[in-house]
Amino acid sequence: MPCAAFLALLAQSTPFVLDPAALPGVRTTCGARDKRFIVEVDGGGLALADFDGDGDLDLVVVDGSTLERVQKGEPGLPTRLFLNDGSGRFAPAPEAWSIPPSRWGMGCAVGDVDGDGWLDLYVTHWGRDQLLRNREGKGFEARELACLAGEERWGTSAAFLDFDRDGALDLAVLNYLTFELGKVPPPGGDCRWKGHDVMCGPQGLAAEHDWLLRNQGDGTFSDATAAAKFAPASAAFALGCVTLDYDLDGDTDLYVANDSTPNFLWENQGDGTFREVGLQRGVSHDMNGKEQAGMGIAVGDIDGDRREDLLVTNFSGENNALYMSRGARGFVERSGPAGIGGPSIARLGWGTALADFDLDGRLDGFALNGHVYPQADSPGTDTSYAQPADFYRGLPEGRFAVEPLVDGAPRVLRASTVGDIDGDGDLDLVALELDGEVLVLRNRARTPASEAGPQWLRVELRSPGKNRFALGARVSAKWVGGQRAVEVRTSGGYQSSVPPEVHFGLGAATKVERLEVLWPSGRTSTLENVEGNRVLRIEEPRS
Numbered sequence: 001m002p003c004a005a006f007l008a009l010l011a012q013s014t015p016f017v018l019d020p021a022a023l024p025g026v027r028t029t030c031g032a033r034d035k036r037f038i039v040e041v042d043g044g045g046l047a048l049a050d051f052d053g054d055g056d057l058d059l060v061v062v063d064g065s066t067l068e069r070v071q072k073g074e075p076g077l078p079t080r081l082f083l084n085d086g087s088g089r090f091a092p093a094p095e096a097w098s099i100p101p102s103r104w105g106m107g108c109a110v111g112d113v114d115g116d117g118w119l120d121l122y123v124t125h126w127g128r129d130q131l132l133r134n135r136e137g138k139g140f141e142a143r144e145l146a147c148l149a150g151e152e153r154w155g156t157s158a159a160f161l162d163f164d165r166d167g168a169l170d171l172a173v174l175n176y177l178t179f180e181l182g183k184v185p186p187p188g189g190d191c192r193w194k195g196h197d198v199m200c201g202p203q204g205l206a207a208e209h210d211w212l213l214r215n216q217g218d219g220t221f222s223d224a225t226a227a228a229k230f231a232p233a234s235a236a237f238a239l240g241c242v243t244l245d246y247d248l249d250g251d252t253d254l255y256v257a258n259d260s261t262p263n264f265l266w267e268n269q270g271d272g273t274f275r276e277v278g279l280q281r282g283v284s285h286d287m288n289g290k291e292q293a294g295m296g297i298a299v300g301d302i303d304g305d306r307r308e309d310l311l312v313t314n315f316s317g318e319n320n321a322l323y324m325s326r327g328a329r330g331f332v333e334r335s336g337p338a339g340i341g342g343p344s345i346a347r348l349g350w351g352t353a354l355a356d357f358d359l360d361g362r363l364d365g366f367a368l369n370g371h372v373y374p375q376a377d378s379p380g381t382d383t384s385y386a387q388p389a390d391f392y393r394g395l396p397e398g399r400f401a402v403e404p405l406v407d408g409a410p411r412v413l414r415a416s417t418v419g420d421i422d423g424d425g426d427l428d429l430v431a432l433e434l435d436g437e438v439l440v441l442r443n444r445a446r447t448p449a450s451e452a453g454p455q456w457l458r459v460e461l462r463s464p465g466k467n468r469f470a471l472g473a474r475v476s477a478k479w480v481g482g483q484r485a486v487e488v489r490t491s492g493g494y495q496s497s498v499p500p501e502v503h504f505g506l507g508a509a510t511k512v513e514r515l516e517v518l519w520p521s522g523r524t525s526t527l528e529n530v531e532g533n534r535v536l537r538i539e540e541p542r543s
Contacts, residue, residue: 012393015358015445016406016429021061022421022440023090023430029077030064030434034374037067038201040128040180041372042156042239043350043414043434045107045495048120048421051097053137056084057499058093059418059430061438062105069361070181075101079108079123079130081140088422088442095137103127103152105414107495109136111160111169114219115466122171124155124495126179133194133219147211148224153208154179159491160519161243161252162472163228164272167465168215170224172254174238175202202237202259204467210234210256212274217466229273236261240297242492244308245474246281246327250522252472255283257294257312281330283310283323292318296416296494299487300354300363303398306476306485311340313494314366316376316383320344320352320367324398340365340392343402346383347390348372350494351416354507355427359445359454360480362394366405367438368431370412388412389431406441417496420503425456425533427503455506455532459515461488463540467520469500470540474518479509479532506532 026411031040037365044062051058058081065076078101082090104126113120117132129148137367137469154176160169183198185191191200214224222424225231237259246253258264262284266274278284283290293315302309305323314320319341323331333339343368351368358364369387376385389405422428426445431440446453457477461470477486486502508510510532517525520542530536 013253014403014405015426015443016391016441017152017333017444018406018408019088019440019442022088022442023082023438026082026438026522027060027436028061028063029066029282029431031066032423033435035372036199037184038199039104039154039200040067041434042106042495043432044105044429045124045497046415046432046438046498047108047110047121048419048499049110049429049490049497050499051081051119051137051302052083053118054086055270055419056086056197056423058083059090060108060121061432062108062495063388065104066172067181070103073375076104077101077128079105084421084502087422088428092510094139096427099123099130099132099140100142102130102530106155107157109158109160109171110490110500111171111471112468112495113160113169113215115168115468117468119469119500120258122158124158124173126154127152129155129173129488130525145221147213147221148211156239157241157491157495159241159243159254160471161254163212163252163274163465164267165520166212166217167467169467169471170215170218171213171221172241173211173213174256175210175240176239176259177208178206178238178483191377193373194381196373196378196381198373198375207235207237207261224272227272230266233276236264238501240293240312240494242297242310243472243489244299244487245472246308246325249321255310257297257298259295260291262291262310263294282333283331284321286321287333287336292321295350296352297492298352298354298365299492301484301486302363302394303484306483308485311352311354311365311416313352316346316348316371318345320349323534333400338398339395339400340402343390347387350414351431351496352493353416353418353498355418355503356394357427357443357445358393359426359456359505359507360394361505361507361509362396363484364394365392365400366390366416367392367428368416369416384410386412400528411436415494415496417493418459419436419499425458455508455510457504457506457512457530458501458535459504460501460535460537461517461519461540462537463519464542465521465523470519471500472520475502475513477504478514479506479512481507481509505535
């Protein structure tokens with residue numbers, strides 16, 4: 001079949017199909033089914049990364065707890081690692097990888113904190129967070145962060161970044177709100193939504209400020225929150241975050257999606273401090289100047305101008321926001337003209353990503369959906385508790401067609417992560433169902449045995465310094481029919497982490513004409529006529 005005909009056929013259906021054999025019987029818990037308290041509604045997190053060094057992506061699942069366990073003083077359900085067998089199927093990791101439970105798991109972040117070439121794991125909790133050091137691919141070792149000794153907050157998303165450009169990965173941790181059993185009222189009273197008694201919050205509860213932790217160079221951390229001017233300005237109901245250099249000045253900025261409060265864009269000042277510029281740069285509110293309830297964040301260069309754009313999933317009754325970059329001066333909200341604003345209003349969105357899932361050279365996206373109120377199934381709410389997940393198929397000129405992400409009944413979905421779990425060149429998706437299954441969605445854009453169909457290139461970077469996986473590097477590719485820039489990061493989505501690599505769909509092009517890497521050190525690498533359909537590892541030059 002000619003390539004053009006193949007691409008046209010592929011575009012007629014979503015690329016994803018549910019693979020129940022990839023992770024059979026794995027479920028998570030987040031409180032009771034009736035959701036009487038806000039701590040029971042957000043769900044856990046997910047991460048894809050190669051923890052054991054065998055070349056394929058393993059899966060972390062962050063689990064929760066119940067209020068009954070908390071009241072009895074019992075720990076929550078432990079975070080679990082599942083190892084990939086190389087074909088995209090997962091099995092529980094051996095005992096050496098066991099992670100001790102804390103009170104109630106929420107989200108996670110992945111990064112090499114000590115520069116030894118092995119990816120470590122940070123897990124946020126309602127309770128005490130955890131740092132799990134990777135013992136050279138042989139297991140995890142739990143370490144306490146001395147700078148947070150005794151701290152018990154409600155952590156959500158987290159992100160590794162080198163904000164001070166000293167070569168070691170620092171850590172931003174988002175905190176949601178103060179939740180104490182016995183002090184938060186039950187449903188009813190002032191806690192009503194569309195005529196129904198619902199759980200209370202976040203309005204009426206106290207927001208917490210976020211943390212910024214500086215790496216001391218050896219994998220230990222100090223609290224830089226105040227010195228970096230994060231507190232008290234960061235007090236908000238924070239849920240999602242992503243790292244990016246939005247103004248291309250060479251240092252890493254941080255974007256935060258806040259629930260029912262304006263979103264933050266933390267602009268790195270290059271002197272160890274940040275300035276919050278969300279309002280000035282057009283990413284704090286919707287196009288009408290109204291604050292929204294942000295959940296997850298996707299980032300990607302949608303229009304090929306080599307600047308990354310932002311997609312934020314929001315509460316039902318609000319459109320998902322699409323902030324298109326307009327250079328160093330900021331962004332403009334374009335969800336309506338792009339075709340995703342209207343269809344998203346009835347949804348309540350969570351996990352999300354922007355990537356070229358069908359490999360046609362244009363970025364696609366998705367939004368996992370599901371309400372926080374079981375009462376959404378009542379008459380007159382104009383929405384529902386379980387909701388379809390949406391696939392945003394990329395079209396020319398920065399527009400999207402909204403389609404079902406996968407066949408099947410609606411679900412109450414939360415976190416997501418993406419990566420090529422079976423090594424066939426396209427990006428697969430893992431989704432967390434609240435109080436339900438962890439779902440593996442296999443991408444059908446390519447098959448491992450076939451060289452036909454759309455082309456792709458995956459790029460992995462390695463640095464000789466402490467930032468071994470080159471988080472914050474910028475990779476630009478140009479091929480016949482398209483171009484795009486992507487930053488290396490592990491943050492994004494909602495309470496989740498993605499692999500530290502970049503991926504390009506090339507459509508019918510068989511090679512990248514020019515590939516440029518801007519390393520965090522400021523060094524550059526340039527390659528020409530790079531063949532597609534392969535994984536390319538690039539080492540940073542030492543001088």
